[in-house]
Amino acid sequence: MGYDARISFEVTIREGVTREAVEAALKPLLDDSKFDLLDHDDPLEERLAALVDGILIVRADISAGYNFHDHVFLPVVEAVGELADDAFEATLENQDTGDAEERYTTVIAGPAHLIPEYKTRTARWGLRVEDIALPLSSRGWPLENIATRECMTIAAFPKDGHHTDAVSRVSVDLVGLDLDDARRDRIGRLAVLLAREIAGEELILHPRPGYGAAERVLDAAGDALRAVNDYDAGLNAGTGRPPEAADYQVLLDLVKSGLGRVREEAVARSNAVVAIESDTEQASAPRG
Helix, strand or coil: CEEEEEEEEEEEECCCCCHHHHHHHHHHHHHHHCCCEECCCCCCCCEEEEEECCEEEEEEEEEEECCHHHHHHHHHHHHHHHHECCCEEEEEEECCCCCHHHHEEEEEECCHHHHHHHHHHHHHHHCCHHHCCCCCCCCCCCHHHHCCCCEEEEEEEECCCCHHHCEEEEEEECCCCCCCHHHHHHHHHHHHHHHHHHHCCCEEEEEEECCCHHHHHHHHHHHHHHHHHHHHHHHHHHHCCCCCHHHHHHHHHHHHHHHHHHHHHHHHHHHHCCCCCCCCCCCCCCCC
């Protein structure tokens, strides 16, 4: 007794691998199900194994014995994996069962060092990021607003505490990156997922604008401007100007004007990212 099955996978074969080597790797399947390796794809073939321009395509409806998985499917996938240029996924479908968990068996094969990257890509695109949301108990900024910021922070505080005691747990700095709204939203939701994992059921989340590169630049510009102003005030207080006072004054004015303009433009740019009314629980807007 057996079952109706479908085996399917597609994989790029490593350069330099011969057709004979590919055929040898497929031999248990070709012998068990009585078909040959072709050199062209044919959508009408019920049992197809084709090597076309370095790509191996296997798509076959077969009658499988109950030892097919261990004696044919796995050995073939592992043998092909030894010849593969990249990781790939092979599927064995039991068409005689309606149980989704029992119906499909998947195996990832290929170069060992590339399998983790393949699994990561699969997990990334398989995750329904659009369904991730903040808990109902969260305080602070809505997700759609922090996702527009160049820096975002998701803090957390105990259920019996206050949002002013919140500690930053996840911080994201997107300064200098050209990201569209959809990608920013995806990043924000992934940050929420990580924050929820950290907070568990014990902590309340408090999303707010983050303190990142933009804010550090603003602070640095402010510190420099204050230092120049203090030095200028000291000179005017009688400590004496250097002989080239006129040149120094011109330079001082240029430095002060430049730092002031950079700071004003940076604050305006940061504030323009999102226009939102702050309430008592929201973090302050970027410092001006």
